[in-house]
Amino acid sequence: GAVVSQHPSWVICKSGTSVKIECRSLDFQATTMFWYRQFPKQSLMLMATSNEGSKATYEQGVEKDKFLINHASLTLSTLTVTSAHPEDSSFYICSARDPSLTDTQYFGPGTRLTVL
Amino acid sequence: AQSVTQPDIHITVSEGASLELRCNYSYGATPYLFWYVQSPGQGLQLLLKYFSGDTLVQGIKGFEAEFKRSQSSFNLRKPSVHWSDAAEYFCAVGGYSGNTPLVFGKGTRLSVIA
Numbered sequence: 582g583a584v585v586s587q588h589p590s591w592v593i594c595k596s597g598t599s600v601k602i603e604c605r606s607l608d609f610q611a612t613t614m615f616w617y618r619q620f621p622k623q624s625l626m627l628m629a630t631s632n633e634g635s636k637a638t639y640e641q642g643v644e645k646d647k648f649l650i651n652h653a654s655l656t657l658s659t660l661t662v663t664s665a666h667p668e669d670s671s672f673y674i675c676s677a678r679d680p681s682l683t684d685t686q687y688f689g690p691g692t693r694l695t696v697l
Numbered sequence: 698a699q700s701v702t703q704p705d706i707h708i709t710v711s712e713g714a715s716l717e718l719r720c721n722y723s724y725g726a727t728p729y730l731f732w733y734v735q736s737p738g739q740g741l742q743l744l745l746k747y748f749s750g751d752t753l754v755q756g757i758k759g760f761e762a763e764f765k766r767s768q769s770s771f772n773l774r775k776p777s778v779h780w781s782d783a784a785e786y787f788c789a790v791g792g793y794s795g796n797t798p799l800v801f802g803k804g805t806r807l808s809v810i811a
Contacts, residue, residue, distance in 0.1 A: 585740075587740075615798050615799075622806075623803070623804075624787065624801045624802065624803045624804050625741075625787070625801045627798045627799075630798055672738075674740055674741065676741075676799075685731075685743070685746060686791075686799060687743065688733070688740045688741040688742070688743075689740050690739055690740040691738070691739065691740045693738070
């Protein structure tokens, strides 16, 4: 199957700093990528849909100025958590849609963010 | 509105026993259905998917799922569970569209005992 990578796999930062998470599709071009957030022992919550070359579409309740998404190429989307606070600590997972396979999304391994 | 219900939060089975994880969905159009598995601290791995055709789909690791339109269900089954199957299982529904995100159920945690 297709491979999606995320970097870093985990990050610890101080409150008030910004953190950038990368999501890459390694063997296919993804016009659409999705960013999810997962709290402990809970399901995935869609944060935003990232479209190559255009602005991301954010879900209701997600602050677009806090969670900046950039999808500058067909293989890379980034999520930047700006001015991070402890409540932003979570597991962030991206997925990329392989356009050659109808609506099949491949997920990255996730990034564990801990804000102190 | 689209939704996925996984009625069982936690299931415990003995190694070698059969397994069935339930999933019910609500979707306004023809659904595309998925099962994913997540090990602790890891991302999601696709087990199997249903788009059309044969309603019984085979996946990886010996899993299969059956789509029943009349019951709006897509239950996951495995005839003999292995200890390595212990993980969190998510059912998801989506539709054919360039920007359609998946809607996930809350997940079922599977524990396997000796």
